[in-house]
Amino acid sequence: MNMSKKYAIGIDLGGTNLRVALVSDEGEIVRKIKKPSTDQVISEMLEAIHEISCKDIAGIGLGVAGLIDRKNRGVFVSPNLRAIERIDIANEIQGRFNVPVFIENDANAAALGEKIGGAGRGFEHFVMLTLGTGIGGGIVYKGKLLEVSAEIGHMSINAEAEKCPCGNIGCLENYASARAMITRAINMLEKGSESLLKDCCKGNIYKLTPEDIYKAALDGDSLSRDILKEAGKYLGVGLANIINIMSPEAIILTGGLIGAWNIYVQEAIKEASRRAFRDLFDAVKIIPSSLGDNAGIVGAASLVFADASSSVSQYSQ
Amino acid sequence: MNMSKKYAIGIDLGGTNLRVALVSDEGEIVRKIKKPSTDQVISEMLEAIHEISCKDIAGIGLGVAGLIDRKNRGVFVSPNLRAIERIDIANEIQGRFNVPVFIENDANAAALGEKIGGAGRGFEHFVMLTLGTGIGGGIVYKGKLLEVSAEIGHMSINAEAEKCPCGNIGCLENYASARAMITRAINMLEKGSESLLKDCCKGNIYKLTPEDIYKAALDGDSLSRDILKEAGKYLGVGLANIINIMSPEAIILTGGLIGAWNIYVQEAIKEASRRAFRDLFDAVKIIPSSLGDNAGIVGAASLVFADASSSVSQYSQ
Numbered sequence: 001m002n003m004s005k006k007y008a009i010g011i012d013l014g015g016t017n018l019r020v021a022l023v024s025d026e027g028e029i030v031r032k033i034k035k036p037s038t039d040q041v042i043s044e045m046l047e048a049i050h051e052i053s054c055k056d057i058a059g060i061g062l063g064v065a066g067l068i069d070r071k072n073r074g075v076f077v078s079p080n081l082r083a084i085e086r087i088d089i090a091n092e093i094q095g096r097f098n099v100p101v102f103i104e105n106d107a108n109a110a111a112l113g114e115k116i117g118g119a120g121r122g123f124e125h126f127v128m129l130t131l132g133t134g135i136g137g138g139i140v141y142k143g144k145l146l147e148v149s150a151e152i153g154h155m156s157i158n159a160e161a162e163k164c165p166c167g168n169i170g171c172l173e174n175y176a177s178a179r180a181m182i183t184r185a186i187n188m189l190e191k192g193s194e195s196l197l198k199d200c201c202k203g204n205i206y207k208l209t210p211e212d213i214y215k216a217a218l219d220g221d222s223l224s225r226d227i228l229k230e231a232g233k234y235l236g237v238g239l240a241n242i243i244n245i246m247s248p249e250a251i252i253l254t255g256g257l258i259g260a261w262n263i264y265v266q267e268a269i270k271e272a273s274r275r276a277f278r279d280l281f282d283a284v285k286i287i288p289s290s291l292g293d294n295a296g297i298v299g300a301a302s303l304v305f306a307d308a309s310s311s312v313s314q315y316s317q
Numbered sequence: 318m319n320m321s322k323k324y325a326i327g328i329d330l331g332g333t334n335l336r337v338a339l340v341s342d343e344g345e346i347v348r349k350i351k352k353p354s355t356d357q358v359i360s361e362m363l364e365a366i367h368e369i370s371c372k373d374i375a376g377i378g379l380g381v382a383g384l385i386d387r388k389n390r391g392v393f394v395s396p397n398l399r400a401i402e403r404i405d406i407a408n409e410i411q412g413r414f415n416v417p418v419f420i421e422n423d424a425n426a427a428a429l430g431e432k433i434g435g436a437g438r439g440f441e442h443f444v445m446l447t448l449g450t451g452i453g454g455g456i457v458y459k460g461k462l463l464e465v466s467a468e469i470g471h472m473s474i475n476a477e478a479e480k481c482p483c484g485n486i487g488c489l490e491n492y493a494s495a496r497a498m499i500t501r502a503i504n505m506l507e508k509g510s511e512s513l514l515k516d517c518c519k520g521n522i523y524k525l526t527p528e529d530i531y532k533a534a535l536d537g538d539s540l541s542r543d544i545l546k547e548a549g550k551y552l553g554v555g556l557a558n559i560i561n562i563m564s565p566e567a568i569i570l571t572g573g574l575i576g577a578w579n580i581y582v583q584e585a586i587k588e589a590s591r592r593a594f595r596d597l598f599d600a601v602k603i604i605p606s607s608l609g610d611n612a613g614i615v616g617a618a619s620l621v622f623a624d625a626s627s628s629v630s631q632y633s634q
Contacts, residue, residue: 167591
């Protein structure tokens with residue numbers, strides 16, 4: 001890799017949005033394109049790369065919402081981006097733009113982004129959780145991203161429960177994600193529960209968002225408060241498991257749900273404090289991300305600048 | 318560290334047994350002492366070090382059944398070895414023998430032992446589980462031990478269940494360990510279940526061992542078979558979680574329970590195959606350890622030979 005090249009393209013290919021940015025080797029975002037992820041996301045991504053690229057970019061880093069096939073530099077499974085599954089995506093991009101291309105899971109890339117330029121800067125060993133529609137994870141150890149699946153949202157916390165679309169049973173994601181909260185709210189409203197939520201979205205409860213639930217909770221709605229607290233409790237079960245297994249210095253939380261920090265995350269911290277080994281819990285800081293939605297693109301770009309020997313690239317010059 | 322010193326002392330300080338051995342830098346055990354762990358385990362350990370030591374040992378590596386305090390090189394919590402908790406054990410040994418002393422969790426040390434000279438030799442990234450009275454874990458990544466708690470036995474797999482003595486609820490250990498099997502067998506026998514186990518141990522069901530259960534299962538006893546299969550199923554839940562989070566190349570199993578491989582572990586593998594991400598499951602080999610009880614002492618000794626910069630020692634010469 002030519003180290004005189006100071007810019008890379010970072011891509012965050014999530015189930016909801018596509019973000020493509022030109023990022024400096026210091027993690028500074030120079031230009032950024034954001035679009036909703038559609039069925040044409042691959043061609044839209046290629047266009048965006050063209051549009052945003054400059055001369056002498058050092059490479060392209062791609063963070064994808066899905067299970068990464070590290071050996072073949074592709075994506076095994078991506079429930080919300082079927083178009084990207086089992087195709088030769090990294091080599092395809094590499095062929096077109098003739099620069100090294102690196103691929104990672106989106107939550108892993110976000111963890112790396114927080115390490116480079118966010119809330120993870122002061123820590124050598126932390127776990128990042130992305131709390132949105134689903135739950136993703138990324139682990140930084142000794143200052144570097146662990147190149148593992150880190151599918152923390154698909155850790156079973158209730159061995160005998162409902163099946164998750166991933167194939168596992170009782171996954172953390174089914175209890176503590178935005179989707180879990182919305183599902184529970186709709187179920188309860190359908191059963192006739194009294195709640196301010198009935199008046200949200202012009203009465204169309206199928207359009208409820210986690211923000212609606214949080215707002216209603218702040219307005220004193222007890223159903224909303226219960227839903228946030230229950231999801232938070234289960235998040236706490238997941239946090240305790242992470243603490244007991246990984247003994248991190250910090251857990252960094254990001255994603256839309258951290259807007260409900262005061263109820264949802266506070267409940268999670270309380271539950272984790274009850275469950276995790278006391279000494280490990282006392283040693284961990286549970287904090288919000290500082291890069292927010294930009295963590296993924298910064299982290300993806302930084303894959304390019306990282307030591308090529310410790311990354312997934314097989315590019316040779 | 319003086320690299321001309323080719324021998325180190327490896328210590329495996331478990332809840333049941335104390336093992337102290339002189340080990341070569343190639344992982345060969347030259348001499349070994351094994352004693353039951355008693356209340357006097359610390360003085361017995363010091364005596365055994367004296368007895369087994371030779372001139373010019375490079376250092377002492379200590380694997381302890383407990384939660385390691387990496388900062389202070391001690392042990393936070395060790396439910397079966399209370400005498401070793403919160404004392405200055407590494408510095409104490411270092412002061413007496415004037416060689417560098419390294420401390421690790423016993424299952425972590427065993428994982429390292431398997432990497433050095435056992436079933437882990439061919440893998441760069443594996444998870445080790447010790448399946449005995451309790452369940453311990455160790456993680457090797459890029460050929461090196463992850464210096465994390467790895468308390469995989471204290472991962473909750475049933476968020477709303479019985480409290481574990483560790484403080485968490487529904488820990489894997491409460492479902493898949495030898496203690497879990499024995500507890501279930503005694504409960505069922507007390508409730509009057511028909512079983513060959515009633516005739517074990519001269520009718521004293523409180524002396525049952527996992528071996529008794531396995532033998533009875535092989536003799537066609539259905540209660541014993543159910544107990545092994547149920548514990549195996551839960552072990553499979555744990556394996557699936559490990560696979561989804563760590564995407565290892567291998568999971569290496571050790572400890573007394575792997576004697577029941579054909580029923581207990583086979584059931585676990587079947588359950589994990591149902592639950593884990595298909596691509597990750599297909600990529601993992603689930604295999605027995607090859608060093609068995611010696612993995613801990615070999616791994617503990619190898620802490621001494623490992624790059625001092627990546628270990629817990631603060632010894633300087």
